Amino acid sequence: MSNPGTRAGERQLGRRVGSAFVFVILLIGAIFTLFPIYMGLLNSLKTEGNMLSNILSFPSRLEFGNYADAFEKTDFMRSLGNTLTVAAVGLAGIILFASMAGYKMSRTPGRVSGFLFGLFVLSMLIPFHSIMITLVKIAKELTVQGSTIGLGLMYIGLGVPMAIFLYHGFVKSIPRDLDEAAVVDGCGEIRLFFVVIFPLLLPVTATIAILNLLWMWNDFLFPLLMLTDSDSYTLLLSTNMLFGEYNNDWSAILASLVMAMLPVIVLYIVLQKYILNGIADGAIKG
Template sequence: MHLTKKAKTGTVLVTVFLSGASVFCLFPILMALMNSFKTKSEIFTNILALPAHFNFDNYVRSFNKMKYFTSFFNTLAIVVIGILGIVVFSAMAGWILCRTKTRLSSFVFGLFVFSMLIPFNAVMIPLYRVAKILHFSNKIYGMGSIYVGLGVSMAIFMYHGFVKGIPYEIEESAYIDGCSKAQMFFKIVLPLLGPITATISIMNVLWMWNDFLLPLIILATPQKYTLLLSTNMLFGQYTSDWPAILSGLILTVIPVILLYALLQKNILKGVVDGALKG
């Protein structure tokens, strides 16, 4: 079927707009990548110019100053703890709150939704005090646990909407066959929540991996720093090693970019399925 002239014009305009938006979003990353290969004098001479030659010494210097492997595995451990906690707890809570039709379940679900409206800045100081009382300060597992507490509200809201699209007859059949609640959740419900789980996981991975403020508050020693905190150490009080800073930022975002590239199809499928079923 041939497109009309009006439809073709609309398609061209949308393409131009999206191309411009893509350039706008990618420009800072491209600038950081380009300048990460320059010397400091080249950066201050012309930040928009291409590097005279590709200087990989900046990456070696950043890698050593950041203690990259230590910071990477700290970040990875925090993200794994946070994602596992958010997915398991939120999936269970979203499923139970959706299937339980009582005033109490509606009230509890409303509390989770209401907590999404509270900005982080409003709870930052109380959260720090609670973390010290629970001995979560400067602990990797403590950092991951705090992310679980902060991330479950949105995840429960998304799981709750997705569960509505799952036929209840499936669970009734499993119950008749003798499944316990735990077996029903892990063997039947959780696999059906795969698309929305992929979406929730990648959203929270990006949030945790790129978060700076919360680790700055909770983590006190360089041995426990995340990648972004280690990159921040490259800033000096009176001067900053900008080539090392930019190369450090590139080293920090590479794992997330690779993860997104590998899981892109699953992420898009999860977003579409979640929008249709939720």
């Protein structure tokens, strides 16, 4: 009992049992996480009859008909094009305008600058649901409702506060001497920003691009309110419509779900290091 060797042995055994326990818990968590994705993928490759008789098994024959079906019913290429248009317009505007504003506010001391920054930060607490009703009215009056470009423009307004916040913080890490040296060399304000400063903002620009791209790609309610015509539907709206119209045709629905999430999953697997770091940075500073 008092033998130190046994005690050390016991402790090591305890550690190993603990480690195995941790591994089992993590494994259960991982299975739970992947289960719906796996089931969706699996059953999207079966015919309806095959699916209902054996929902858990691997398809006896890979059936791509559901994909052809979903591709057509969701008008996939057009929906994808619409999603990309919205995201491109929104992203370009958010990055360009927020970097300019964030940089200049960070560099300018004084009350005006502080007030403007406070004004932007203020809105980060306002839930989208609290502005959506009036926003629909404004969108109608400005005739930006119903168009993908219009929706992209509106995303700029909603997206700049967080981006400005991140740029504002990041600019502080860039030495001021750089600005001054450039001005001494006869560089104008605009050239200074675009040629000298903007390239240095790349790390935070990447974070902002990822966060905003994900947000716009996966956002549902805002497009639902603004894009009323099925010609301008985004991927999510087309999928939602398909679900509403064929809500018992699970194999076609699952195929459309897989197609809608595939682009982000591929993006995630390729860029996961940047995405995970970006998320952690964005959340902690935001």
